Amino acid sequence: MTTLGAVYLPQFPPERLRSVATAADQAGLEELWLWEDCFLQGGIATMAAALAWTERVRVGMGLLPVPLRNVAATAMEVAALDRYFPGRACVGIGHGVQDWMGQVGARVESPVTLLREYADALRALLSGERVTVKGRYVSLDGVRLDWPPPATPPIFAGGIGPRSLRLCGEIADGTIVTGGSSPDDLRRVRALVDEGRDRRATGAGDPHTIVVYVHAATGPTAAQRLAAERARWGYDSMEGRAIAGDAERFAEAIAGWVAAGADTVVLQPTVDEPDPEGFVRFVGEEVRPLVP
Structure with a gap:
């Protein structure tokens, strides 16, 4: 069966998200997707708000630009969303628009290497593992989430x-x-x-x-x-x-x-x-x- 969703664009005013999310929920829409485009609306904050205002619609984030966030912080946020709203948060990660990453001093020489290291570490953290890794961009020393999700949530990428x-x-x-x-x-x-x-x-x-x-x-x-x-x-x-x-x-x-x-x-x-x-x-x- 095909899943059908809609996007709430970050160009829409933040204060309108509640009415759109509740309309999607009431209309039986399966998924509502959000974006974290610089410098409009923060991804995790908008996801949490949309999930809290609704009861059944799944809320996706496509994408979180990984150069902006330490992977441990992302794992903490994703784990919290999964425990608050089981099965309803769909998080995607990606390179981010390179010009925007340059504006904030986060542009890396090899976005592909960063995304690989980041995804591997994120999955391990969300699986409840204690992670020690020293990569080109991702470095963790014995990091383990105290409150990992009960089951590892799917990780999307773009x-x-x-x-x-x-x-x-x-x-x-x-x-x-x-x-x-x-x-x-x-x-x-x-x-x-x-x-x-x-x-x-x-x-x-x-x-x-x-x-x-x-x-x-x-x-x-x-x-x-x-x-x-x-x-x-x-x-x-x-x-x-x-x-x-x-x-x-x-x-x-x-x-x-x-x-x-x-x-x-x-x-x-x-x-x-x-x-x-x-x-x-x-x-x-x-x-x-x-x-x-």
Whole structure:
């Protein structure tokens, strides 16, 4: 069964998150995804708030930029969220936008090396292990969480280049694929992720969830808003990158990404979406029943 979600963009005011999260929860939406884009809204704070205001919707973070956080601090936060809200927090990690990482003095020479070291240490900490490691970027000396999760939660990762996508398949339980990826793009991503999965020392046959963001708009101004989104992201065209129209059109288009390998399709509204609460209700109440 395909999982369906929506994004609460960090460009929306923080004080509006509560009404959108509760609308998603009430509409039966399965997942609400948040972003930690610099310098908008903090990822862990927004996740905790959204989870506390809701009862059943899973809340994803895609992605936490690892150069900004010591891995022990991230493990403490993720463990706390998992114990407060069992099974409802989905945390993804990634390189972060390199220009932003440079602005805060956190840019590293090898983002791929950092992400590998970070993911390995994070998984070990969340598994309750006492971790001692001295890598190129990650260094821990006998660190163990006093309150690890009862079971190790899944770790998602994201990237864009081939090396990063192979690494996601190797180190993570799921890969988050950026918006603007067509079904054909997704097939190429899935192939690279699968190459990484083949490299795993253990658990190569374990399930690996592919989460893809898809630009989406509905209502009378949908076409105009997606045109503005095209310019904002610098796409040559929105053909195959976005969905516009009614619920039937959404369901038909979503099937294309599912056929290309998506397990979870997360609909990404435009930054000028006039009704974020209405958008998540539309996805949960009208689109969800049409998607197998």
